Amino acid sequence: MTAKLIDGKQIAADLRQQVAAEVTRLVQAGKPRPGLATVLVGDNPASQVYVRMKHKACTQVGIESFGFTLPADASQEEVETLVRELNADPRVHGILVQLPLPSGLDEERVLNAISLQKDVDGFHPLNIGRLAQKGRDPLFVPCTPAGIMYLLEQAGAQFDGANAVVLGRSNIVGMPAALLLIRRNATVTVCHSHTRDLPEVIRRADILIAAVGRPRMVRAGWVKPGAVVIDVGVNRVEDPAAKKGYRLVGDVDFDEVKEVAGAITPVPGGVGPMTIAMLLKNTVRAARLQNNGGLPDN
Numbered sequence: 304m305t306a307k308l309i310d311g312k313q314i315a316a317d318l319r320q321q322v323a324a325e326v327t328r329l330v331q332a333g334k335p336r337p338g339l340a341t342v343l344v345g346d347n348p349a350s351q352v353y354v355r356m357k358h359k360a361c362t363q364v365g366i367e368s369f370g371f372t373l374p375a376d377a378s379q380e381e382v383e384t385l386v387r388e389l390n391a392d393p394r395v396h397g398i399l400v401q402l403p404l405p406s407g408l409d410e411e412r413v414l415n416a417i418s419l420q421k422d423v424d425g426f427h428p429l430n431i432g433r434l435a436q437k438g439r440d441p442l443f444v445p446c447t448p449a450g451i452m453y454l455l456e457q458a459g460a461q462f463d464g465a466n467a468v469v470l471g472r473s474n475i476v477g478m479p480a481a482l483l484l485i486r487r488n489a490t491v492t493v494c495h496s497h498t499r500d501l502p503e504v505i506r507r508a509d510i511l512i513a514a515v516g517r518p519r520m521v522r523a524g525w526v527k528p529g530a531v532v533i534d535v536g537v538n539r540v541e542d543p544a545a546k547k548g549y550r551l552v553g554d555v556d557f558d559e560v561k562e563v564a565g566a567i568t569p570v571p572g573g574v575g576p577m578t579i580a581m582l583l584k585n586t587v588r589a590a591r592l593q594n595n596g597g598l599p600d601n
């Protein structure tokens with residue numbers, strides 16, 4: 304292996320420790336304990352697992368968490384009413400509506416109902432709009448892209464003038480990650496299913512973010528020697544030798560690409576743990592914002 308391994312698990316654990324210390328400081332200073340509310344609509348098994356992990360992580364760092372579950376056939380009005388109640392609840396500093404919502408619900412309207420000060424996922428249209436504009440700053444940055452940037456910084460990536468390629472253009476990862484890279488003065492190319500000559504485009508990347516949801520799609524021959532590779536993919540592939548009959552692989556063929564890249568994240572143990580660490584960090588930031596009457600203090 305020639306690439307340096309970017310250990311997301313360790314980096315996230317360090318961050319969580321910092322968050323725990325910050326929570327202790329706040330509570331000792333007489334401030335309210337930070338609180339996160341999650342809203343899960345329907346019974347998507349993956350979403351249930353993610354939400355459970357988020358509550359567990361909150362408990363570990365001393366953040367209070369409140370879980371709300373609505374049935375898959377909940378109306379638009381019911382979901383928005385719940386969000387508005389949480390906006391008004393002083394114990395709740397951050398609100399996370401787990402995505403995707405069941406079909407039939409208007410995601411944008413739900414996200415728009417979240418108080419800007421409590422938008423710890425950073426998906427409120429105003430926060431995303433600010434992220435996309437020069438000279439504006441969102442109150443919160445979406446957790447997975449924020450985690451990606453943190454890993455790149457830890458890996459010593461140089462952003463200024465670098466060619467960055469983002470594979471995938473989802474609202475949750477690809478697009479906000481591209482915006483964050485632009486804000487750091489990288490030259491950014493966003494690839495998707497209509498991109499021509501994909502391997503050739505990817506080979507130009509000094510920084511590669513793979514967030515496309517296709518198991519081991521990125522091969523060694525696609526990667527520029529020395530590139531920093533962040534693999535956001537979490538794909539199940541059959542593996543009769545594994546206890547559950549499957550194992551998780553990324554969007555990057557790790558075994559091949561680790562011989563070419565300068566640094567690379569593993570799957571699991573790369574980006575995944577960072578998403579939750581960033582959510583905890585954003586929740587503490589939300590609590591501090593609300594303690595300060597809405598003014599950022601950092």
Ligand code: GUN
Pocket residue numbers: 399400401402403424446447475578
């Ligand atoms: N679904 C997949 N990733 C996320 C995330 O970061 N936040 C929310 N709310 N839903 C998701």
